[in-house]
Every structure is written in structure tokens, then in C-alpha cells.
Amino acid sequence: MTLLRKTFRTMRENKAPYLGAFFMVLISSMLLVGMTMVANNLELIFNALSADHMLGDAEFSVSSDLNISSLEEQTNASIEKSSVADVELPSGQTLRIFAANETLNRHAVLEGDDLDEDSILIDPLFASTNDLKIGDSVDIGGKEFSVAGTVVLPNYIYVIRSTEEMINDPSKFGIAVLSQSNMAAMPGTSDFYAVRFADRTDIHEQELSFRSQLLAEGIEITDWESTTNKSMVTFVSLEITTLSTMSKVVPGMLLILSVILLSILLKRMIQRETAVIGTLYALGYRQSELLRHYLLFPLIVAGTGGFLGVLLGLAMVSPMLNFMLSVFPMPVDAYQTNYAFLAIGLLLPVIVLSLVSYVVIIRLLRVSPADLMKGSRVSEKTNFIERALKLDRFSFNTKFQIREQVRSLSRTGFLLFGVIVATILLLYGLTMQSSLNYMLNEGIAALYNLKYEYVFNDLQTDSPPEGFEQFNGVYVTPDQDTSANFAIIGVFPQSTRIQLKDTSGDKLIPDRVIITKILADKLNVGIGDELHVTNDEDLKAYTLTIEAVADSAAGEFIFMPFADLNQMLDMPADAYIGIWGDEQMQFPEGALSSTKDMDAVAAGIRNLISQSSIMVYSLIIMSFILGLIIIFLVTGLIIEENRNTISLFKILGYRPKEVNKLILDSNTIVVVIGYLIGIPVLLISVTAFMQSLTESMQMTIPTRLNSWYMLLGFVIVMVTYQTAKILSRKKVNRIPLSEALKAGTE
Amino acid sequence: MTQQPAIFLENDEVTPLDTIIDVSNLKKSYTTGEVITEVLRGIDMKIGRGEMGVILGPSGSGKTTLMNIIGGVDQGDSGTVIVDGLEVNNLGDKELTDYRRAYIGFVFQFYNLVPNLTASENIEVVANISKSPINMDEVLEAVEMKDKKDRFPRELSGGEQQRISIARAVVKNPKLLLCDEPTGALDYETSRSILHLLQQVNTTYGTTILMVTHNTAIAEMANRVFKLRSGEIEEGWVNETAVSAERIEW
Incomplete structure (x- = not known):
């Protein structure tokens, strides 16, 4: 119990690093639980929609009518003929209207009533953006339809006009569903078929044999679009993949950072308390009791951080999922609280932090009680790098700063890894923008000389x-x-x-x-x-x-x-x-299979770039805060480790500026190296990530980071570093001269 | 050893020819809660340039406080402390830093070496901020540590660490070398060698040395001795027959 009091007192005395580790664990658990559960539920909802509303495996057009029942039998598939038409509303927007299918790609009513002969169902984003409410009338080709409700089609969840647009614009484009009879009466519709195979394995192979079958019957396929290539559907998978990846990578990195930080703290504390530990041994304490005492630190940090993180993660699921569902409207027929992830969010930090701490503590406690009693100053040990360094040719300041970095490799490792993580977060969004810009300017604009x-x-x-x-x-x-x-x-x-x-x-x-x-x-x-x-x-x-x-x-x-x-x-x-x-040309109806307006393609990419700005700025702010915390914690550790040296420098006549330069600037090289390592690590990971998304995006974005963004990133990192230094200056200035005068006398 | 009362403590009849330290009616007290502890109660002392002074006294007598005030790491409540013509007791923080930087060399009981710097780098700590430091090799030679200059403090014995500490203090050729119990953590033989080294520094570089110690035997090698008790100079004398450190025994 007495030792427990000591635990809390020690934590109170060193608030900043323990709070830093606590918040890292908290954010890590929160993101792990929140993002994973959103990704899982989004997947669940999407799978439920696909299965319940019979998402087709492909859509195709043929030169002549199909004998559906015979083909279904031959290919073990469901086939349904459908129709679509783009209708311009009197208010100028385009509404892509689909016939209500009975078997495949069946619509799901999100709000309101189902269709009847006088009504229309409209996608919720288009309805809300254009202020269309249930009961309102819409003029479709001269006929008035009443809005019965909002709708989603499993094959058109993400409402974009074409793949090139990438970003939805509900103020200009939306989708709607009309009854088959109304569609049949509408001029200018195009027919197409949807197919879904009964065997849910190896869809691609089945598609190929299906098409072979059509060809064998002399039916010419004029258009074929696999659902796996259809952005309107695959963007949902893209979002799920992105969330799933992020839900592992970001929390993982934060957990590693908190593990390193806690290990450093524990190591320093035990080294400082060697004499106390020796005395406790002498008083009859067992190693296991001391081990338990020191394990309390990671347990408290990981336990409270993990627990609160899980709670916050749970709290963020609903708003985040709702946001996702506003972009990808789907009926929430399935929702799952994944208890395994709650347990992981809570236990993973506890287990990882405790295990690493256990290894650190047990190694330090192995020193014989007699040696511990002497209060041997373990921290003064020089490591092999320190001994191997030959720094004669450098100035004293450089020597001191290099030695400061190699003195505690774990501390330097923490800073280096932290800066790499912050750099990746910082430049991630900028790389995305840079890559899109490159694709637009060096790719599309350079390749095509046409409009x-x-x-x-x-x-x-x-x-x-x-x-x-x-x-x-x-x-x-x-x-x-x-x-x-x-x-x-x-x-x-x-x-x-x-x-x-x-x-x-x-x-x-x-x-x-x-x-x-x-x-x-x-x-x-x-x-x-x-x-x-x-x-x-x-x-x-x-x-x-x-x-x-x-x-x-x-x-x-x-x-x-x-x-x-x-x-x-x-x-x-x-x-x-x-x-x-x-x-710009006009062609007879039905003559064109597709039209590409290069300005619209460019506008689509620019739109994507500008829409991603929020993400970019959020990431910059997040990385700034993370970088600030990490650098501030590390400078705090350096100052703590150097209290005596700082005091000594002051006694010897060093001016505050000079002390700050020696102590606080010693991290500069590590921060710069961390940033420089962060860039290739980022580019490699973004390239790998982009490749994993290629299928969903139907395009390959080359990974690029322009030099201005690199410079901007560097400036932000250095501003972060300078801010952390300014915040730390006070700590240096507060160290009294008496610290060194009393050294060794306590 | 013959002792001659240091009359200057009482009537200023005997004063050093060229005074470098001139302390007059220096008072200092600490307040802890409601308790006021008077540490120095009106100290008067003078030391001449190039002399070696020793302040003797038991624990709590105020000797370290007196030395800290002379060294510019602490300040008295009243009185004057003039070092080489500079009134130290009225200086602000910035001026005190400049004063310590230009005038003072420190030698501590527990050496206070920077643990992750090698022996020579520890000396560089001071050379780095000195306007005209003495050649590093010369200083290392003087303290007989040239062959161990690349070792870290942990790899050196207590005596060796103190030698480096002295070299660090001497390298900037200070006007005044303040030594706080420089042999307090060392064994007899090592202590004698350190005292010998200090004496050598005193004669070689002409550095004024003021040493604080509770070891009365050390007074035998000093030119001036001040005995403190309860914040007052109980006794002070000029030692005209200062002996070599090697001849001191305790």
C-alpha cells in the first residue's frame, strides 16, 4: 500500500511523460476500436445490402435480346434486364433513373414508402441537397411524380456520374428509381442486363465462362462492366480497406511510441532508485514485490488509457458511421459491437506495455542487492557507441550534442521513430494531393492534347x-x-x-x-x-x-x-x-457509349484535391500535436537527465542561451534525420497503399511528393521542434545552480 | 608552523599588498517557514593576488555559503564582496554569469564531471567559453592525465576525476580558483596528490586559490587561514611558513 502511494506520487512528479504515454495509449485504443468497428460495420452493412438486395456481379449490354431463362440455366446465374435514362430536371440537375428491378440490384428504401405508379424514389444526398422532401413533386420528362422516399441501389451506392468524376456532387447529379412500367413509357432509356452467379466463389472465372457462353451463342457483348470495376460500388470497399488499414497502422505506431516512452521512464526511475531498491531488499522486500511495484506504472498507464480509449472509441463509432453512411447511404440492417476488438483495445496496450516493462525491470533488478545498496550510478555507464566515437575534429558544441544523442539510444530511438511517424502523418495528405496533381499535370494534361x-x-x-x-x-x-x-x-x-x-x-x-x-x-x-x-x-x-x-x-x-x-x-x-x-459534338441518341470531357476530368481531380484539403489540414494539425508532444517529452527527458550538467554549466559561466543551445539543440540532427527517413518510408507505404486501392479506384495514382511540399513539411517539423524547445526553455532556466553544488552530497 | 594573527581581520593593519578578495561585513540568512537561520553574520576577509587561502570550519559554519557568494553562485543579504575590483554582491543574474565565466574556476568535492563526456571533453566544457584558454595538452600534462584524456569519468578513479576537475577549472586561467572540499571524497594518498597539484597550479599559473575544508591540516599549506564558526570568523591568520602539500599529514 505504501509502495502504491509512491507510485502515484512518482507519476504526479513526472506528469508530462506519463500523461504523454497515457494519451498515446488512449488515442491508440480509441482509433483501434473506433476505426475497426466502423470499418467492420460498414462492411457488414454493405455485405447485408449486397446479399439482401442481390448485388449483381456484372452489368452488360448486348447486340440482341437474351433468352434469359435458358441462359440462367446454362450458367447457373440469375439475370435480369433493366433500363436506365439520364433525365434533366427543370432545375438543371441530371437525375439518372433506373427501373425498379425485381431480382437483381433491387432498390432499398431508406426513408419513406416504396414505389407505386405515381411515385419516384430519390437518393438521399440528392434529395437533401436539392431540398426535395417526401411528398414533393418532381417533373420527369413532362410527367409529375411524387417523391415517395429515399433509396439506395446496391450497384450504385456512391453516386457519381462517371468514374472520372471521383467526387460526388449532389447539387448536380443524383439517381432515382421508377417503376418498370413508368420506365417502359419513358423515351430515351437504354437497356442493360445484370447477372449474379449462384456459386459465390471465383466470380471472375464465372464471368469469363459466361461471356464465352454468350459468344458461343453468337451474341455480341457491346459493353461489360464487372461490379469489381464499378466505382459506384467499389468506393465503399475502398473506404473499408482504408479504414481497416488505418485502424491497424496508426494505433500500432502510437502503441510502439508509448511502449518506448514507458520503457525509458521505467529504466530511468529504477536507475535513480537503485539505492532505495537495495534498501528495500535489505528490509526484506522480495524481488517479486518490487517487480509488482514497478509493473504498476505501465499497468496504470495502459489500463486507464486503454479503458478510456475503448470508451471513446465506442462513442466515436456512431457519429463516424453516420458520416460514412451519409456519403455511402445504405440501410442499417446489421450492426455489431465487436467485443473481440473491445478486448483487444483494452488488453493489447496492457499486455504489450507490461511485457516490455517486465523485461526492462527484471534486467535492472538482477543487479545484486549489495551493488544496489551502494547506489551505483548505472546511468553513468557508457555504451559501446559512446566509447567508439572519435569526435576530436568537431567543435565542443557538436561533440556534446552528438554524445547527448548516443547517451540514451532508447530516448534517441523514441525521438527518431516519433519524428518518422509525425512526418508520415504530416506528409501523407500532402503526398496524396501531390500525386493527384502529378497525375493531372504530368499525366493527363501531358498525354492528351484534346478536349x-x-x-x-x-x-x-x-x-x-x-x-x-x-x-x-x-x-x-x-x-x-x-x-x-x-x-x-x-x-x-x-x-x-x-x-x-x-x-x-x-x-x-x-x-x-x-x-x-x-x-x-x-x-x-x-x-x-x-x-x-x-x-x-x-x-x-x-x-x-x-x-x-x-x-x-x-x-x-x-x-x-x-x-x-x-x-x-x-x-x-x-x-x-x-x-x-x-x-463539343452532338450525336444521335444511342450512338455513343461514353463521352469524356477532359475539362470535367481535370475538374474532378481538382475537386478531389480540394476536398481532400480538410483531411490534409487535419493530418498536419494532428502530426504537429503528436510531434510537439514527442519532442517536448524527449527534451523533458534530456533536461531531467542533465539537471546536474545544466546546473554545472550555469555555475561555470554558461549563459542561458548557450545552455539552451547545448541541451535543447542536441535533438536537431535526430529530428532532421527522422524527417529525412520519414519521406522514403512514407512514399513506400503510400505506394503500397495506392496499389492495394488500385482495384477499387479503377485508376493508378503514381506516388509523388513535390519538393515544395517536402520543404513545407520540413518547415512544419522545424516549427514544431522550435515550439517544443521554447516550451522546454523554462524548464532549463528553472534548474538552480545549487543542483550541481549539492551533487553527491545527498 | 608559526602563526601570526591576521590583524587585518581586526584592525586592517596587515593587508595583502594586492588584494584580490575583499569581503566586508557580509551577512546572509535563510528563512524556512518562520525560522530564520543566520548563516553569515558579518564576515570580513581579504586575500591577496596569487595567495592560497583556506577557510576552515565544521559543518554548518557557513564556509560553503561564503565561498558560493564569492564565486557568484549565491548572493549575500548585505555587506560587500569585491573580487579584483568588482563588487560581486550587487550584480544581477546576467552580470554574475559573466563574472563566473571570466573570473572564477570551481573545484567540487564530488568532481561534477559530465558523465558522458571524456576527460578532455570535460575540460573543453570550460575552454569552450573562455576567451584565452590555456592549451589543453599543457593542462592535461600539468594534471598528469594526458594518457587518460579519452576515458569517461566512470573509467577514472576519484583522484583522477578530481585532477580532471582541476584541469577544467584551470584551463581558462581564472583569476580565482574556488575549491569546495576538494579532497573530501578522496583517500589520504590521493588527497595529498590533489593538494600538491593545487599548490602547483598556484605556483605555476599564479592562480589565487580559496579552499574550503574541514581538514585543519590543510591550513598548513595556505598563506591565509580563516576559521569559521556559526557564521563568524572565529580566528584568522597569515601563515608565513606555508609548507609543501607533500609534507602535510593528518
Whole structure:
């Protein structure tokens, strides 16, 4: 009991580091529990929606009507024909209206009533943004429909017009559901099919055999979109993956930091108390009793931090999940409190901190009681690095600062790791922005010299409109990675619309097979390598030999001469599927399969960049605080360890500025090294993370961090460091001269 | 040893030719709660340039406080402390720092070496802030520690650590070397060698030394001796037959 009082007194006397460790454990547990449970529940809700409302595995269009029941039997799948139309509302917004399906991709009513013949269901974000309430009327193609409620489609959870837009804009675009009969009466609808396989394993293989079956029956597939490639669905998986990854990485890093910090504190405390420990031994205390006493420190920190962290984590689940559901509206049919994660959030810090502390304590308590009684000053031991250092050529200040860093390797390690973590947090958002900027400026803007791309539903052979350049293209899947499909584009060697450069910056003429670097890296192929691919439409196999690599960040493409592609695809020499130009064109209804407005693509990316600013600023603030705490704690530790030296310096005539410079500036080199190590660690982890998201995003973002952001990051880190130093100055100034005068006399 | 009363303590008849320390009616007290402890009750003392002075006295007599005030690490409540013409007792914090930096060398009972600096680096601590420090090798040679200059304090004996401590104090060629129980933590033989070293410093560099000790035998090597008791100079004398440290026994 008496020792327990000592525990609390010691913690009160050293509030800052114990509070620092406590908060790190708290935030770690909070994020672990909160983010994991949000990710889990989001996944649960998404899976429930997918299963209950029969999310299709793919959507496709064909040249002729299908015999659905016969095909369902042959392929062990459910198939449903559906229709869609984009309708412009009188207020100017576009509403993409789907027919209410009966089997696949069935709508889920979020609020209000289900459909009847006079009503329409609208996506909740569009409804709230445009102030559409249940009971309001909407004019669709001249007919008034009453808003019955809000709706979500399992195949259109994230409401964006096209993949290129990336960010939803409910003030301009939304989706709605009408009854099949109303859709049938509506002009300008397009038909498409959805398919879902009964066997829920190996969907990709089943898709391929399904398409082979269609081809075998002489049915031409004009469009095929796997759900795994559909951003409107996969962005949910992207969010779940991001949250799951973050819920492990960030708490893990914080836990490691708190473990190191507590180990340092315990080590220092035991070293300081060697004489007391020896005396307690002499008074009859057992090693196990002292071990229990010292283990109380990590137990208190981890126990209280973990417990409060779990509570706060639980409290953040609901608001965070609601926020997620406002972006990805889904009916909450399933909610789970994952008790395993609550237990992990509580016990993981306790176990990890106690185990590490146990090792630290037991090593120190192994010293014989007699030695302990002497109060041997263990802290004055010099480690092998200190002994090996030859610093003769340096100035005294440099020598002192280097020695200060190597004196306590755990303390330096804590600072280094802390700065790396803070750097990663700090630059994470900036790297994302930088990468998007790079993709926009160095990728898309550099590759395309055009304003519009029109892709037709059917092959064209007429001359393209004046000022337009034709191209052909085919989606293929490489044999080596069946999840990575990409486009082979046939362009004229004299093309003015596509501008390629090789890796040394020289212009590349598309008179040969050119692969973009980003795709080459992904498939691990280079010049001279053969690439075996399968045509996604007719499943024919081709082999291409890579002849050049283009340094383009615009996407995953292979460019080859127009004539060669047509010959390979066995198409007429003048056949093309799309055109590029600068004019906006009008085509007959149903003629186009897609339109790409390059300004809109750029605006979409810029939109994403500006929307990510909040995240970037939040991360900067978070890393500033974390960095401040870490640097402040480390300088605090240095000051504590050097109380006697600081006092001595003052007696010897060092001015306050000089003392501060010697003691507080000794961390500069570690902070700079930490920042410099943090950048490659960040780039490697962001690249790995981006690659893991590629499938969900349907695009590859090259990881880039521009030098201005690096400089900005450095400035922020140094400002953090200077702030921590200013905060620590008082501590240095408070150390009295008497500290050194009394040294050794107590 | 012949003792001659230091008349200057009473009537200023005997004063050093070139006074470097001139303390006059110095008083100092500490207040703890309601208890006021008078540590120094009107001290008068003078020491000449290049002399070696010793302050003797039991624990609690005020000798360390007196030395701290002369050294500029503490301040008296009243009275004057003039060191080399500079009134120390009225200086502000900044001026006191400059004073210690330029005038004073310290030698402590427990050496106070920086544990993670080597012997030579510990000496550099002071050389680093001195305007015209003595050559490091010369100082290391003088304290006979040249061969151990790369060792850390922990790798040195108590006597060796004190030698480094003396070298650190001497390297800036201070006007005044203040030694607080410099042999208090050392055995007899080592103590004698340290005292010998201090005497050498005194003669080689002409450094004025003021030493605080409870060991009365050390007074035999001093030029001036002050015996303190309860904050007052009980007795003071000039020792005209100061002996070599090697001849002191206790």
C-alpha cells in the first residue's frame, strides 16, 4: 500500500511523460476500436445490402435480346434486364433513373414508402441537397411524380456520374428509381442486363465462362462492366480497406511510441532508485514485490488509457458511421459491437506495455542487492557507441550534442521513430494531393492534347468529323494478372492528340507497341518482353512485344499503331471506335457509349484535391500535436537527465542561451534525420497503399511528393521542434545552480 | 608552523599588498517557514593576488555559503564582496554569469564531471567559453592525465576525476580558483596528490586559490587561514611558513 502511494506520487512528479504515454495509449485504443468497428460495420452493412438486395456481379449490354431463362440455366446465374435514362430536371440537375428491378440490384428504401405508379424514389444526398422532401413533386420528362422516399441501389451506392468524376456532387447529379412500367413509357432509356452467379466463389472465372457462353451463342457483348470495376460500388470497399488499414497502422505506431516512452521512464526511475531498491531488499522486500511495484506504472498507464480509449472509441463509432453512411447511404440492417476488438483495445496496450516493462525491470533488478545498496550510478555507464566515437575534429558544441544523442539510444530511438511517424502523418495528405496533381499535370494534361473523347457503341468506318482524330481500342486482361484489365489503344503514328515521351523525356512516336510506365511497373514488363493478353470482349488471345516504355502517369495503357491493332483484332483497316477533338459534338441518341470531357476530368481531380484539403489540414494539425508532444517529452527527458550538467554549466559561466543551445539543440540532427527517413518510408507505404486501392479506384495514382511540399513539411517539423524547445526553455532556466553544488552530497 | 594573527581581520593593519578578495561585513540568512537561520553574520576577509587561502570550519559554519557568494553562485543579504575590483554582491543574474565565466574556476568535492563526456571533453566544457584558454595538452600534462584524456569519468578513479576537475577549472586561467572540499571524497594518498597539484597550479599559473575544508591540516599549506564558526570568523591568520602539500599529514 505504501509502495502504491509512491507510485502515484512518482507519476504526479513526472506528469508530462506519463500523461504523454497515457494519451498515446488512449488515442491508440480509441482509433483501434473506433476505426475497426466502423470499418467492420460498414462492411457488414454493405455485405447485408449486397446479399439482401442481390448485388449483381456484372452489368452488360448486348447486340440482341437474351433468352434469359435458358441462359440462367446454362450458367447457373440469375439475370435480369433493366433500363436506365439520364433525365434533366427543370432545375438543371441530371437525375439518372433506373427501373425498379425485381431480382437483381433491387432498390432499398431508406426513408419513406416504396414505389407505386405515381411515385419516384430519390437518393438521399440528392434529395437533401436539392431540398426535395417526401411528398414533393418532381417533373420527369413532362410527367409529375411524387417523391415517395429515399433509396439506395446496391450497384450504385456512391453516386457519381462517371468514374472520372471521383467526387460526388449532389447539387448536380443524383439517381432515382421508377417503376418498370413508368420506365417502359419513358423515351430515351437504354437497356442493360445484370447477372449474379449462384456459386459465390471465383466470380471472375464465372464471368469469363459466361461471356464465352454468350459468344458461343453468337451474341455480341457491346459493353461489360464487372461490379469489381464499378466505382459506384467499389468506393465503399475502398473506404473499408482504408479504414481497416488505418485502424491497424496508426494505433500500432502510437502503441510502439508509448511502449518506448514507458520503457525509458521505467529504466530511468529504477536507475535513480537503485539505492532505495537495495534498501528495500535489505528490509526484506522480495524481488517479486518490487517487480509488482514497478509493473504498476505501465499497468496504470495502459489500463486507464486503454479503458478510456475503448470508451471513446465506442462513442466515436456512431457519429463516424453516420458520416460514412451519409456519403455511402445504405440501410442499417446489421450492426455489431465487436467485443473481440473491445478486448483487444483494452488488453493489447496492457499486455504489450507490461511485457516490455517486465523485461526492462527484471534486467535492472538482477543487479545484486549489495551493488544496489551502494547506489551505483548505472546511468553513468557508457555504451559501446559512446566509447567508439572519435569526435576530436568537431567543435565542443557538436561533440556534446552528438554524445547527448548516443547517451540514451532508447530516448534517441523514441525521438527518431516519433519524428518518422509525425512526418508520415504530416506528409501523407500532402503526398496524396501531390500525386493527384502529378497525375493531372504530368499525366493527363501531358498525354492528351484534346478536349473531348467520344466512344461509339459500334465500330465506325466513315471519315471522322472535321478536326477530329479517330482511334480504336480494346480492353484486354493480361494472363499474368487476371484482375488487371487495361486498354490497348490504336493511334496513328502521326497523332497530334496523344503525346508520348520516353523515360528520358524524348518524344515517342506511336509507330510501335508502347506501354505506359505505370502499367509496365505493375505488370513487371520492359522493352523486349512479350505480353500475353485476352480480349475482354471476344476472349481471343494475343501476344504483344513491348517496344517502348512511355513515361506517362495518365493511366494504364498500351499504345500501338492504329493499323496494327485493327489487323490484330481482325477488323477493317479503317474501323475505329472513338474520336478525339476539341469541339463539343452532338450525336444521335444511342450512338455513343461514353463521352469524356477532359475539362470535367481535370475538374474532378481538382475537386478531389480540394476536398481532400480538410483531411490534409487535419493530418498536419494532428502530426504537429503528436510531434510537439514527442519532442517536448524527449527534451523533458534530456533536461531531467542533465539537471546536474545544466546546473554545472550555469555555475561555470554558461549563459542561458548557450545552455539552451547545448541541451535543447542536441535533438536537431535526430529530428532532421527522422524527417529525412520519414519521406522514403512514407512514399513506400503510400505506394503500397495506392496499389492495394488500385482495384477499387479503377485508376493508378503514381506516388509523388513535390519538393515544395517536402520543404513545407520540413518547415512544419522545424516549427514544431522550435515550439517544443521554447516550451522546454523554462524548464532549463528553472534548474538552480545549487543542483550541481549539492551533487553527491545527498 | 608559526602563526601570526591576521590583524587585518581586526584592525586592517596587515593587508595583502594586492588584494584580490575583499569581503566586508557580509551577512546572509535563510528563512524556512518562520525560522530564520543566520548563516553569515558579518564576515570580513581579504586575500591577496596569487595567495592560497583556506577557510576552515565544521559543518554548518557557513564556509560553503561564503565561498558560493564569492564565486557568484549565491548572493549575500548585505555587506560587500569585491573580487579584483568588482563588487560581486550587487550584480544581477546576467552580470554574475559573466563574472563566473571570466573570473572564477570551481573545484567540487564530488568532481561534477559530465558523465558522458571524456576527460578532455570535460575540460573543453570550460575552454569552450573562455576567451584565452590555456592549451589543453599543457593542462592535461600539468594534471598528469594526458594518457587518460579519452576515458569517461566512470573509467577514472576519484583522484583522477578530481585532477580532471582541476584541469577544467584551470584551463581558462581564472583569476580565482574556488575549491569546495576538494579532497573530501578522496583517500589520504590521493588527497595529498590533489593538494600538491593545487599548490602547483598556484605556483605555476599564479592562480589565487580559496579552499574550503574541514581538514585543519590543510591550513598548513595556505598563506591565509580563516576559521569559521556559526557564521563568524572565529580566528584568522597569515601563515608565513606555508609548507609543501607533500609534507602535510593528518
